Amino acid sequence: MNSARYAYTFVTLPYSGKPTEAPTADYITGTEEIVQYLVNKMKEYNHVQGRNITMDRFYTSLSLADWLFTEVNATIIGTMMINRKGIPAEVKPTAGRDEFSYEVYWNVENQQMSLHSYMYVVRTKSTGPRNVLVLTTMKPILGTTTDGGKHKPAIFKLYDFTKGGTDIVDQRMQTYTTKAKSNRWTMVAFYYLLDTCRVNAQSILSMNQGLDPRKASSFEFGWDLVESLVVPYIQQRPTVGLPTSVLRKMKFFTGEPVPRERIALAFDKVGSRKRCTTCVDDSHGEGHKKEKPSKDDIAVPNVWKDNLQDPLSHPMQILRIRICIKTLKHDCHHTHGQINNTL
Template sequence: MPVPTSKKVTVSRTRVKKLPIYRRPVKNLLEAQKECNYDDASQKDMPERKLTGTIKLGTSKKAPVRTLHFSTKTNTKVRRSQCDMIVGKPGPTREVQHIVTPLQGFDYFFPAVLQAKVVSFVNKRIVSTLQSQIQEDPADGDSDSETDDHDEDECEVEDSAGVAAWFDEDLGAEQDGENDQEVPLEFPEQLDVDVDHTEDGTDVTTRIRSELDQLVEGDYTVTDEDKELAAKFPSWKGLLTVIEFRAFIGLWLLRGMWEQGTSRLSNLYLPEALPIFSATMPRERFKWILRHLSFDGAVQTEDRSSRWKHDRLAAIRYLFEVIVDRWSRPIIPDEHLTIDETLYNLYTQVQFKVYNKGKPQKYGVNFKSINAVSFPYTYTSHVYAGKPVDCPNQFYLSGTDNYTKYLVDYLSERVVLSGRNLTMDRLYTSVDIAEYLYNKHQMTMVGTFQSGRKGFPKELKVPGAPYSSTVFYEKGGPISLTQYSVKSKSRGKISVVVMTTRKPIEGVTKDEIRKPAIFKLYDFTKVGTDSMDSRFSSGTYSSKPKCRRWSVAVFSYILDTTRVNIQTLIALNTGKNPRKVKSFDFGQRLAMDLLTPHLYTRELTGVPRIIILKMYMATGDECFLRHVMKIGDPTQSVEEKLPYRNKPLKTGRRCGDCKRDICLKSISSGAKRTQINGLSKPTTRCEKCGLAKCNKKHLMKVCASCLQECGQ
C-alpha cells in the first residue's frame, strides 16, 4: 500500500497521446524489428492454397489487366537466391556533402547565381511599375498609394535565360550581387558515378540545362536610367540588391519560425513586437518586395501566355526545377525510402488546388515526393499542376504510376538506387510499379493494396479469423501478397493486403494482434513524409505568408523543405541525430545569418534612433548603441553615457509613461486609480535616466525622452 504524502500533485490538463511502437520515429530499423519480438509463422505445415486473379496492372482506369497465379507454397531457397542476385548488393549509402553551417547549406541549395537571377526578375517588375506611375502622374513621382497585406496574384511572367551558372556555382562563392563569378562545383567522388549519363550517353546536366533554358527569358540588367528613375521615388521603392534579397528571405523564414504567417504584416512592426523586423527593413519595403516578387522575369500576362498553355506552373517552374535538382545531389539514400504526397496550405482559387479531407489543411497544392525514412530529408519532388489547355510539355504527368516512375527515374540519374526499398500506400501500389522497380532499378517495394481495384482476387476480400495472416507467393515472379484480418469497432472484421517484392518475411508479433512482420516493416518505413510534414506543412513553422498568390505558396514550400534538408545535412555531418535537432533553433539561426549582413550595410542616415536601437538589440553589437548615444571616441566607455546599465531595479515602481497615459484619459479619479493599481510592475529601467519603464511600449534600452535629448 503506498504511503500517503502531503505533497501537492499538479495534474496537467493537456493530454499527450502516446504513439504506438510502429509509429515512433526510430534511428535503426533493425533495432525496431527486434523490439517487435516476432514469433515464427511458417506455412510449411499448412495445406496449400492457390489463388488466381486478373489484376489490373496500373492505378489508372484504362490500365491493362493480367492474370497472376499465387500459392502459399514456394521454394524459399530459389526465391532467396533470386532476390540476392538482383537486389542483394546495394550501392553506396550515407555519403553526405560537407555542409556544416546553415549559411553554407543555403548557398548550396540556393546558389548566388540563382539569387542574382531572381533579383534581376524583381528589379524588372519594379522598373515597370515605376515607369507606369511616372506616366500616370509625371509631375509627382513621390506619390504613392498604400498597398494591402493581401496582394493580388498579379500576372506572373517567365524569363528565359541560360542556366549553366547554377549548375557550376561553387559552394563557398562570395555574394557579390549581380557580378557573381561562375566557379565549377566539385561533387564527391561517390556522386560522380555512371548515373550522370543516360543510356544513350547524354550528359544529364547538359540535358537538364537545355530543358530549363526554355522556361525563362533573359536576365534584366539595371541601367543608369533605372537608378535615376528609382531616385525620384521614396527609398522603400528602390531597386533590390542581393544582400537585401537575402535579408528578405531571412525575415520570411523568421516569420514562419514565430508562427506569424497568418497574422497581418502590420502586427510584426508594432512597438511590442520583435525588434528584428523593424531593424531589418520598413514594413512598406517588405510589402513592396513581396508585391514585385517574380520567379521568371515576366511583367505582363502576354509574356507568359505561350508557356502557360503548356504548363500551368510556368510562373515558378524554373526555380522549382533548379532547386529540386540540388536536393537530390548532396546525399546518397539509405536502404529505405518512401513516396507520398504533401498538401501545402493554399486557399486561393487556382485550377490545380487539391482537396483532401484526411489532411490538416484540407485545401492546398499537392507535392508528390520521395523522402528518407531514418531522418527528415526530401530527395526529389514533383508538383501536381493540372492538365494544360494546350499540348503538355515534359513536366505534365497523368496517372499516379507515371508520377512514381518519373520520381524514381529522376533520382536514379543522380544517385545510386539499386538495393533500396520503396514504401508506398495504396494510392501508388500496383503490379506495374512493383515489376518496374524490380526489373529496371533493382529496387524492392512494400505497399498496401487497394482491394476495390478491378480484378482483385475475391478470396482476399473475405477476412479470415481475427488477427490471422496468410502469405501468397507469385509463381515465377517476385511479388507476394500478405493478407491480414483485422477486427475494428466501426467496420467489424476487414481484410488488409500488403504487396511486396522483398525477401519472404515470415513471422508475427507475440502480442494479441499477431501482426505480420511485413506489416511492421511497412509501418516503420511509411513515416518519412510525415516526418517532413510535421516540420512545416501542418502549420507549425510554415513560412507561407498571408498572400493570395499561389506562386508564393510554392516558393514557401521550397524554402521550408530546403530549411529541413539543410538541418538534416548539418546534423549528419556533425554527428547529431537529425530527429532530435530543434527546428525552431535552427530556423532562427539560419534567418539571422541571412539578414545580419544587411543590418551592417544599411545606411543609417535618416533612420530613426529607435530603429537603430532595435538593430542593437537584434545583433548585440555596441556600434549601433554608440551611434545612438553619439559616442565617437572608441576609447570612451558606453557606461559613461548609460550610468544605469546592468543595474538592478527596485520593485514596487510602475511605468511613469503608462501612468501618464491613464491620467490623460477623461475618466473619474477612482477609475484612474484602479487602472494605475492594475498596472504590472516592470522589471526594466531606462539605462540613461534610471526610471522604471515597461519594455513593451515605452522602452527600447533607452526611454523616448532620453532619445529625444540624444538627438538634440
C-alpha cells in the same frame, strides 16, 4: 521521395493542375507514371539499384512493383487498395475470417512478390471488419508480433518503420513553415520549396557534424539560418533618421550597440513646447519621420493663409492661431506672416 530514416527529400514534383495550353514533359498524369518519373529523376543523382521504396496505397500496384523489380532492381513495400487490378478474388472477401487472421500469397511468375492480408475489426463510427493488404517484393519476414494482443504481421511493422521518414519531413515543415495564405499556386509551390530546402539543410548539417538528424532542434537551426541571412543586411543599413524602436530591433539581431548619428540642430530647443512644422523640417535631417497633423491643424480655415496680415478680420468669433515661439522672440529664421507683438 524522402529518406526512410531521417528528414530528407531526394526529389519532388509539385502538382499544378491541368495546363491550359499544350502540356509539357513535366505534366504527368496517373499515379504509376508519377512514381516512374520520380524514380527516373532520382537515378540522375543517386543510385536506386538495391534500395527499397515504401509507399502508401494511393501509389502501390502490381504493375508498378513489377517495373521497379525488373527494370530498376529496387524492391517495394506498400499498402494496397483492395480494388486494385490484379488482386485475386479469393483475397478480397472478409466473411468467414477470424479477427487478427493473417494470410500470405505468392506470385506464380515472380516468386519474390508476395501479398499479405491482415484482418482486424474497427470499433469506431465506421464499425466493421477491415482487410488490410500489403504488397512487397522483398523476401518477406513471416510471423506476427504481439503488439498489444493484435498479432500484427512483422511485414506491417517493417512498413511502419520505413514509412516514418515522410512523416518526419511533414512534421518539421509544419512546425516552422514559411507558408502564407495565398490564392496563387506558384506561391504555394514556392513556400513548399523553401520548407524543403530548410529541412534538407538541417539534416545535411547534422550529418556533417556527426549528430543524429532526428534529434536536431529545428528552432535552433532556423534561428541560426535567419541570423545568417538577415544580419549582413542589418549591418549595412544606414541608421540616420531611424526611430528608436527600429534601432532596438537591429541591436537585438546583431548583439552589438547600434551607433546612432546625432544630427546637429540648426536652432536650440525652446522650452518644452513643440515647434512649428517649418522649424522641425529645417532642424532635422533628411529621412525624419513627420508627425501626422493634429485636429487643430486641420480645423484651421484655409482662408487664414491669405489673411495672416490681419487675422482678426475673419468673421469667426473664436480664433485659434498657432504661432511659433521664436516668432515672438524675433529670432526665428523664417517669417510666419506679419503678426503684431500684442498677440
